[in-house]
Amino acid sequence: MDYLLTDEQKMVKELAHKIAEEKIRPVAAKYDVSEEYPWDVMKVVAEAGLFGLFIPEEYGGMSVNVMNLCLATEEMSRACGGIAVCYAASALGTFPIVLFGNEEQKKKYLPDLASGKKVAAFGITEPEAGSDASAIKTTAKKVGNHYVLNGLKHFITNGGDAETYVVIAMTDKTKGARGASAFIVEKGTPGFTFGKKEDKFGIRASSTRELIFTDCKIPVENLLAREGMGFIVTMRTFDMSRPGVAAQALGIAQGALELAVKYTKERQQFGKSISSFQGVQWMLADMATEIEAARGLVYSTARMVDAGIKDVAKESAMAKMYASDVAMKVTVDALQLFGGYGYMKDYPIEKYVRDAKITQIYEGTNQIQRGIIALALIREMAK
Amino acid sequence: MNIIVCIKQVPETTDVKINPETNTLVREGVKSIINPFDVYAIEEGVRLKERFGGKVAIITMGPPQAEAALREAISLGADEGILVCDRAFAGSDTWATSYTLSGAIRKLGAFDLIICGKQASDGDTAQVGPGISTHLDIPQVTYVKKVEEATEKHMRVERLMEEGYEVIDTPLPVLLTVVKEINEPRLPSLKGMMKAKSTKITVWGQKDLNLDPQGIGLCGSPTQVVKIFTPPQRTGGQILTGEIPEIAEKLISAIKDELH
Numbered sequence: 001m002d003y004l005l006t007d008e009q010k011m012v013k014e015l016a017h018k019i020a021e022e023k024i025r026p027v028a029a030k031y032d033v034s035e036e037y038p039w040d041v042m043k044v045v046a047e048a049g050l051f052g053l054f055i056p057e058e059y060g061g062m063s064v065n066v067m068n069l070c071l072a073t074e075e076m077s078r079a080c081g082g083i084a085v086c087y088a089a090s091a092l093g094t095f096p097i098v099l100f101g102n103e104e105q106k107k108k109y110l111p112d113l114a115s116g117k118k119v120a121a122f123g124i125t126e127p128e129a130g131s132d133a134s135a136i137k138t139t140a141k142k143v144g145n146h147y148v149l150n151g152l153k154h155f156i157t158n159g160g161d162a163e164t165y166v167v168i169a170m171t172d173k174t175k176g177a178r179g180a181s182a183f184i185v186e187k188g189t190p191g192f193t194f195g196k197k198e199d200k201f202g203i204r205a206s207s208t209r210e211l212i213f214t215d216c217k218i219p220v221e222n223l224l225a226r227e228g229m230g231f232i233v234t235m236r237t238f239d240m241s242r243p244g245v246a247a248q249a250l251g252i253a254q255g256a257l258e259l260a261v262k263y264t265k266e267r268q269q270f271g272k273s274i275s276s277f278q279g280v281q282w283m284l285a286d287m288a289t290e291i292e293a294a295r296g297l298v299y300s301t302a303r304m305v306d307a308g309i310k311d312v313a314k315e316s317a318m319a320k321m322y323a324s325d326v327a328m329k330v331t332v333d334a335l336q337l338f339g340g341y342g343y344m345k346d347y348p349i350e351k352y353v354r355d356a357k358i359t360q361i362y363e364g365t366n367q368i369q370r371g372i373i374a375l376a377l378i379r380e381m382a383k
Numbered sequence: 384m385n386i387i388v389c390i391k392q393v394p395e396t397t398d399v400k401i402n403p404e405t406n407t408l409v410r411e412g413v414k415s416i417i418n419p420f421d422v423y424a425i426e427e428g429v430r431l432k433e434r435f436g437g438k439v440a441i442i443t444m445g446p447p448q449a450e451a452a453l454r455e456a457i458s459l460g461a462d463e464g465i466l467v468c469d470r471a472f473a474g475s476d477t478w479a480t481s482y483t484l485s486g487a488i489r490k491l492g493a494f495d496l497i498i499c500g501k502q503a504s505d506g507d508t509a510q511v512g513p514g515i516s517t518h519l520d521i522p523q524v525t526y527v528k529k530v531e532e533a534t535e536k537h538m539r540v541e542r543l544m545e546e547g548y549e550v551i552d553t554p555l556p557v558l559l560t561v562v563k564e565i566n567e568p569r570l571p572s573l574k575g576m577m578k579a580k581s582t583k584i585t586v587w588g589q590k591d592l593n594l595d596p597q598g599i600g601l602c603g604s605p606t607q608v609v610k611i612f613t614p615p616q617r618t619g620g621q622i623l624t625g626e627i628p629e630i631a632e633k634l635i636s637a638i639k640d641e642l643h
Contacts, residue, residue: 011576018570049573062573 001292003299005071012068015048016075028080031205032351035197037161038083038205045076045087046116054091054240055098059110064098066240067302070247074298077251078258081355082205084251086119088244089157089206092363093120095237096166096182100225105184109164121162123153123211124234131368133168133234134177138213140169145220147171147183149191149213157362159209160194163187166237167211168230180230184222191216202354235313242316242363243302249320249327249359250298253291256327256334256352260284263349264337280337287330294323314376321369324359331356384437384535385494386428388461389484389515390421392445392452393505401611417452420500422459423561426568428498429460431533437495438462442487444472444480450584458571458579465491469588474601477506481514483599486592488519495535497558501526509560516558524551528564 005013023044031038045051053068055061062068069091076084094113097105097120112118129135138151149169153159165185172179185192195210224233261284264275274280301319304312331352335342342349360366394413402409417425428439441456443449444467453464467487475483488494497516502509509525516523528548529541535555542549543562571579589599597603621637623630 007580008577011573011580015571015573015576022570044570047572048570052573 001295003295009067009071012050012053013071013075016050016072017078019044019048019050020076020079024076024079024083028083028205028351029348031080031082033204035199035204035207037207038086041083042086042116042119050087051090051116051119052114054094055110055114056106059106060114061110066243066305067299070243070298070302073244073247074251074254077248077355078255080205081248081252081352081359082203084248085157085203085206086161088241088248089121090119090162091244092237092241093122093158093162093164093166095240096122096224096233097164097184099236099240100182100229100233101184104221105224109184113164118163119158119161120164120166121156121158122237123156123159123165123167125155126152127154131365133231134180136168136170136180138167138169139173140171140181140183142171142220143217146217147220147223149183149185149216149218151213152195153211153213154195155198155208155362156211157206157208159207159211160197161207165211166224166233167213168234169213171227171230175228177231178228180234181227182224182230182233183218184224185213185216185218189216189218201357202351203358204354238363239312239316240305242320243298243305245359245363246294246298246301246316246319246323249324249356250291250294252352252356252359253287253294253323253327253330256331256349256356257284257287257291259349259352260287260334260337263341267339274337283333283337287333290326291330294319294326298323314373317364317369317372317376320359320363321366321373324356324366327356327359328353384431384435384496384533385492386431386437386439387488387491387494387497388421388424388428388439388441388456389497389499389512390425390441390443390452390456391418391500391503391505391511392416392443392449393418393503403611415448415451417455418500418503418505420502420504420561420563422500422568423563423565424498424500425456425459425461426566427530427559427561428496429569430566431496431530432460432462435533435535440465440491442467442484442491444468444475444484444487453584454579454582455571457582458575459569460572460575463585464582465585465587467587467592471589471596471600474604475599476604476606477508477510477514478605479599479601479603481511482518482603483592483594484511485515485518486594487587488515490587490592495555496538497521497556499558499560501560501562512558512560519558521556521558522553523558523560524553525560527559527561530565 023041050072052061054064057063073084073088097109113120126136140147140149167183167185168180170179171181191214193212195212198208264280265273267274297319301315335349335353338349341347392415395416400409432439439461440463441453441461442465443452450466457464472483499512513523524540524542526543527540528543532539537554539552542551623633
């Protein structure tokens, strides 16, 4: 389908495609096994200027453009969902500074994130605060010119490898969700350490670690927006980043479909390609159609965000939920089409199933997304 | 450092089809790319520019669509592109091509270094680079695999040999042809792609270059292609088996039989 992309969007897509095919696909299996952070690929992505897609020009980026970010993430995810998320998670960690940072904060942090010299991460999740973000226990206490952070974040993508972290902590527990605030914390700050690296089912090229704060002193200048704005910062950030997760799911699904089409053409049974069998054809047709429907939803949402439309919570949730459900279904079907070979790690397709699963879980489980959508519907009806 | 890189647009396939009537390459329906060896030349030029300052100009001779190759070279870090394009240049062999390109280089003005890929993937002659240096009367070093040292006036390079390499000192200006061992070309950057899209490509024809009409195109080309053909496939050969002394004897007698 032709999405009438602008010349700039076509360039982003073409460049990300090139990186995916030449630099990511050849190393996807290697990083899936080793679980190392793919610094060599991140360097290529940085030199290509793709980290600039979520940072304004005056701070060394290209301009903040969610559609471009989605195109880049989708193309890279076609080759490896794990490596692509190392990139996309840096966008997640950068958005709070772009959206809420003051001039000094932007000048200090954004240029290095735009050039890819440093990557970012966002820390909100805690062992007992997943979908219920208001249950956060990490505290930030103001002492003179500093905030003192104490607590534990876990499941933090890019944790340990990122240099710049945006962390949500409670400045006033009595106020519940309105008592949360967002802080920029630099790697290397005394009292800020990392826990174990998680051994994951999929997206194994990306790093996931605990962030541990033990009397971690950070200057008051590192507070983003104002005290009590932590959840607003988080929600606005997710509005920007959710289309990116949807695009990751979309790319994984697209990559799996391409492999399935290629394989079913090559695989001979009963004297002909299995792609000549109607049962196989119908599966491929459904997979392709669902992917295209997801793509329409993702691109439309991204364009809404770029157009400055404020309330995109419902559309963002729909895009993320639908694209990730499609990714799960399509990757499982693609593996089925590979038959017994698909179950073997010698073939690339089982990795797509593992990589797809997380997209239904992170940045709000799909159950939470459905809740957001339903709530928006009920609200609209009440108007 | 003023650097000129000469590139060629070639079909993206090693399986080049030849028109049996005209004995020329069939370009229709095949995607065009920058000759792979020339991409290493562009990269080396851009790296030297990044070290010494100056600029990298790309020159190509070809049909109007070769402009795409120039734009791609700019996306990889080059500064400007010159397309040498004129019907009068059609049918040029390597001699006429290198004469024409040397005319364009002269018109471009002072330069310190010219870099070419070692050969093109379609014609495989490896003659145009050396031809340009001859027409310009400057030194040439072919098959360069490494630039060891470079100053504004001098260069020490490693020249790939079948076994090992030669180390060659040369004054500038010089023409180098490079092999793929010399570097790992970068991918384009977004900023480079945007610049490539907006940069104006200079087009020079015969009138701009003011070349000797007898030296260009078909009539300036001493090479006459009499016939182009695909050599017949080798047949299977014969595999000798048995103990080594026995195989050796069989082999020698087979060679003797062949000679008689």
